[in-house]
Amino acid sequence: MHPGELATRLKSGLLSFPVTHFDQDLAFDETRYREHLAWQSGFGVAGLFAAGGTGEGFSLTSPEIDRVVRAAVDEVAGAVPVLAPATGGTATASAQARAAQEAGADGVLLLPPYLTEAGQAGLVEHVSAVCAATDLGVIVYSRANAVFTDESVAVLAERNPNLIGLKDGVGNVELMTRIYARVGDRLIYVGGLPTAETFALPLLQLGVSTYSSALYNFLPEFALGFFESVRAQDRTAVYQKLNDFVIPYLDIRDRTRGYAVSIVKAGLNAVGRDGGRVRPPLSDLSPAETDELAALIAKVS
């Protein structure tokens, strides 16, 4: 898919970030993963990001990422654009971007490198190297040890024609305002803070027209309804849904670092869809927390 077409498709609707299923030995369970994607594709989303943050891409080896991406490409069969992750240092991320293209993915989500801090000049070189490794459209995730200034985003957009978007995992109003003021609609902007619904309405005003929904994994209809309320700028409906579900959900999520991902698998377990367990370094919700989550889900489903 041409990067421009990918950008247009992605900004038209909600974005899905499926979990990656593991078996009892924490090996990739392709059968359950495919079943999940088949169920999820019955609802309308604009793009599927395989092995993203919610998909524990950071806990997968490159061969595993390749398997997950190929399974996703095969399972959704062109109905929805599939984006593959690129992770880690520049050489690994560039190799994964090449592999994504070979696997038939439609685009790449470039996640922050692990461990090290880096200055803006180095981050710009990192992103540019990954963009140069593929013809696919690339979205760069600004978060953690790779937060991009407005100047860097402008340089990246100028240097890399296939850079199509910025995913914001920072939520800094001044920074996002500066970026949109400087780069405007040359890029698409994807809300990517943990439990992105929380920020969706205010970020829309800052040019962030869509977001990645982890909730979509286990409450697809609720997630799509939330998105519609945001797009309609229906403040009453958005705050109703925040109060009914999202804010009490955040109260459980915030008990342990990393629960933003673990709670999604717990949500799947709670709705009877067997999300299974997370890999270390994440940890699973306790049985009592899972029960609490199940009671909360029951109120909105």
Ligand SMILES: O=C([O-])C(=O)C[C@H](O)[C@@H](O)C(=O)[O-]
């Ligand atoms: O790459 C990822 O999966 C994210 O971190 C995005 C999540 O979907 C996040 O936006 C969320 O938790 O809603």
